[in-house]
Amino acid sequence: MxxxxxxxxxxxxxxxxxxxxxxxxxxxxxxxxxxxxxxxxxxxxxxxxxxxxxxxxxxxxxxxxxxxxxxxxxxxxxxxxxxxxxxxxxxxxxxxxxxxxxxxxxxxxxxxxxxxxxxxxxxxxxxxxxxxxxxxxxxxxxAPEIDPKEKIPRYADLRKVREAIYEDPTADWSVEETCEDLQISRTYFHRIYLEAFGVSFKQDIIESRLIHASELLKNTDLSVTAISETCGYDNESYFMRQFKQHKGCTPTEYRRRAKNED
The missing domain is CATH 2.60.120.280 (Regulatory protein AraC)
Incomplete structure (x- = not known):
């Protein structure tokens, strides 16, 4: 293939x-x-x-x-x-x-x-x-059709939270506010979120922001510093480390490769 x-x-x-x-x-x-x-x-x-x-x-x-x-x-x-x-x-x-x-x-x-x-x-x-x-x-x-709500508590609510994270990756996502909105405890929220999607709430936030950062690197001339801040990172070095773990290269190298690919 x-x-x-x-x-x-x-x-x-x-x-x-x-x-x-x-x-x-x-x-x-x-x-x-x-x-x-x-x-x-x-x-x-x-x-x-x-x-x-x-x-x-x-x-x-x-x-x-x-x-x-x-x-x-x-x-x-x-x-x-x-x-x-x-x-x-x-x-x-x-x-x-x-x-x-x-x-x-x-x-x-x-x-x-x-x-x-x-x-x-x-x-x-x-x-x-x-x-x-x-x-x-x-x-x-x-597989037979099974309503996810029958298997995982609050699945529909969790799905909306996850979709919102990827729709608005630069928002200030807070587990405390999310749990308050859903009226459930943090421990319970983390357990059913992981059960529903196989990743944690924090991992989805990081993933959404790094995807957004990739698009900004590819489609804009914003500096790495500006992109780091836009994506909610207070520490540029931490952003660069996470980006390299996610993409296998630095933000600067990713931008160069993306332009060469285009």
Whole structure:
């Protein structure tokens, strides 16, 4: 399996579809979208993923006048790859709604990070990451539908908190205020948040801010100091250490690589 391109945090206000080319594509929609199925327009209400087969002419549209937010991976497959995908019994060409998008989102972020500094095992890493995504999608297809609220207390409330963190990463997020809003104790909040998403409240805050920092480094001329402050860091050195742990390179090096890639 060869990865042609991987783009994260894309936004657009117009339909997406015909320009994607002939190779298979994986789309990870962070926002609800409308799509055509059986001659009728349908729409998602949650984050979703769509595996598009080679040459498929699907079209996706944003909803409610908001931008469509998505990640995209285009790849080439061998006969063995196609046999593997077929064996996974994956839903193809229409979006699959995700109750928890952590596995897929994390795999895509790791793939993007690896693409910025290709190591000796780059191809193997990318193929294994795609297989992890396929496994996650296959589990969703095969699993019986269970309302997450039946498994995890306050799941809907926790989901709203998490979505808000990624929508507004520069906000002054406070566990005390969040627990007060939810009217639960800190200990209980930390336990069910970790149970719901596999990461802590603090880890999601850090992750959201570093993603935002990456976008600012790539798309603006703001200094590293200004970006550090914008993303809520009082200590620039601490920001740089966290960024390097997250991306595998310094903010300055990330900016240089991003410009070279463009």
């Amino acid at each position: 060869k990865i042609n391109r991987i783009l994260l945090n894309c936004r657009r206000n117009t339909a997406l579809g015909g320009e994607m080319g002939a190779d298979p594509v994986l789309l990870f929609f962070r926002s609800p979208v409308a799509y055509m199925d059986g001659g009728a327009w349908k729409q998602t209400s949650k984050p979703s993923a769509a595996l598009l087969t080679s040459g498929y002419k699907q079209s996706f549209r944003p909803l409610n006048g908001k931008s469509m937010r998505y990640d995209i991976v285009s790849f080439k497959t061998s006969a063995a790859d196609r046999q593997y995908i077929s064996s996974m019994n994956l839903t193809q060409d229409i979006p699959v709604e995700l109750e928890d998008d952590f596995v897929i989102a994390s795999a895509l972020r790791s793939m993007k990070s690896q693409s910025m500094h290709r190591g000796r095992h780059f191809s193997e890493f990318m193929e294994l990451s795609m297989r992890i995504i396929f496994i996650a999608l296959s589990d969703i297809t095969d």
